[in-house]
Amino acid sequence: MIAGVALLAICTLIGQLLGEGLGVLLGVKANVGGVGIAMILLIAARMWLKTRGRYNEGVSRGIGFWGALYIPIVVAMAAQQDVVAAVEGGPIVLIAGVGALLLCFSAVAIISRLSGTPETMDEIEARESREAEMAIAAGSPAPITPR
Amino acid sequence: MEMITKVLTANALLTAFAVVGIVMWLSNILSAKLTMGRVHGSAIAILIGLALAFWGGIATGGHKGLADLPMLAGIGLMGGAMLRDFAIVATACEVDVEQAKKAGLIGVVALLLGTILPFIVGALVAASFGYTDAVSMTTIGAGAVTYIVGPVTGAAIGASSPVIALSIATGVFKAVMVMVGTPLVAGLIGLNNPRSAMVFGGLMGTVSGVSGGLAATDRRLVPYGALTATFHTGLGCLVAPSILYLIVRAIVGG
Known part of the structure; x- marks a missing residue:
């Protein structure tokens, strides 16, 4: 289990480091994509371990535990926002915030529509479980789905 | 006691x-x-x-x-940022690589739009409230991108403290509204698949707003949204005090 937590921590730290480095390189006072880089590292590490058969229950549980704690952590994050300042900002904050929000929501809707109807999350899960069942019925081991 | x-x-x-x-x-x-x-x-x-x-x-x-x-x-x-990032990275194990690849290019488009659109809205609202100088317009516009881009930009181009406070408040308000509003509009904007979640992450920015909003909508979409949202603040900090500021200055002067 500690192996999974350690792998997760190493990926996160390297991601942050590269993100900081990218920020310095670009002359920006911020971490550029640290979390995203870390996520890509973790996905790569998992695929590498899987091909060598070293991605065992313990590793998976160590990472899964923190993934499962994600929502409680978001609740804690919400509980420490400066909500008072956001409310006190007055009309300029209200109008700029809501305006930006509505525009971005519509942009999401437009871009999503423009590019056709993709499978929804429910459909993807239904298909994967169907495929797994069919594979079992055919007597072969379940296919390795990239999950 | x-x-x-x-x-x-x-x-x-x-x-x-x-x-x-x-x-x-x-x-x-x-x-x-x-x-x-x-x-x-x-x-x-x-x-x-x-x-x-x-x-x-x-x-x-x-x-x-x-x-x-x-x-x-x-x-x-x-x-805080440490455990939040740690847990977000952990959700990467739920990412379906094929799905993420399909949304690659469209995610980049969403990221660019997600920086430019809120910036324009913020800068215009600032101007209509009497903040007509390029520095204030840029800082408040940057705040509408995210609450980190706002103060970073303001500090870089020398905005006054009240203007920086306004830009942070705008960004925080937007993040809060994303958390609250996303589940309400999810059906309307087609937020039920990995690709639209990645578009959403790129457009809305703020890892906190996106992850909170998606968590409240459908837990399975969180990793996809976070994957693009994480580049949002960096991109904003990159273009707002540079290209976008120069454009605003060229339009309004000084």
């Missing part, structure tokens, strides 16, 4: 786990009993969190919501 306070303060992180756990438990009951499960328990929990943050801010006069109460300082650690 003093003894309780002492134990809770000394074990701040454990206190936070307990408090958040109770909030989530209550939220799940409210979700099932009051809304017949139509509003996610996590959405209610996030709303309760924000309400508690408001109360904490009023009670202590601080800027960190509930975490300013000494007994609940652990909330600050539990919901």
Whole structure:
């Protein structure tokens, strides 16, 4: 289990480091994509371990535990926002915030529509479980789905 | 009483786990009993969190919501950037690589739009409220991108402190609205698949707003949204004080 937590921590730290480095390189006072880089590292590490058969229950549980704690952590994050300042900002904050929000929501809707109807999350899960069942019925081991 | 306070303060992180756990438990009951499960328990929990943050801010006069109460300082650690990023990275194990690849290019387009659109809105609103100089317009516009881009930009181009405060407030308000509003509009904007979640992450920015909003909508979409949202703040910090500022200055002068 500690192996999974350690792998997760190493990926996160390297991601942050590269993100900081990218920020310095670009002359920006911020971490550029640290979390995203870390996520890509973790996905790569998992695929590498899987091909060598070293991605065992313990590793998976160590990472899964923190993934499962994600929502409680978001609740804690919400509980420490400066909500008072956001409310006190007055009309300029209200109008700029809501305006930006509505525009971005519509942009999401437009871009999503423009590019056709993709499978929804429910459909993807239904298909994967169907495929797994069919594979079992055919007597072969379940296919390795990239999950 | 003093003894309780002492134990809770000394074990701040454990206190936070307990408090958040109770909030989530209550939220799940409210979700099932009051809304017949139509509003996610996590959405209610996030709303309760924000309400508690408001109360904490009023009670202590601080800027960190509930975490300013000494007994609940652990909330600050539990919901801080370190554990938040740690948990988000952990969700990468749920990413379907094929799905993510399909959305690659469109994610980049969403990222660019997600920086430019809010910036224009913020800068125009700032101008209509009398902040007509290029520095103030750029800073408030950057705040509409995210609450980190705002102050970073303001500091870089020399904005005044009240303007920087306004830009932070705009960004925080937007993040809060993303958390609250996303579950409400999710159906309307087609937010039920990995690709639209990646578009959403790129457009809305703010890892906190996106992850909170998606968590309240559909937990399975969180990793996809986070994957693009994480580049949002960096991109904003890159273009707002440079290209976007120069453009605004060229248009309004000085």
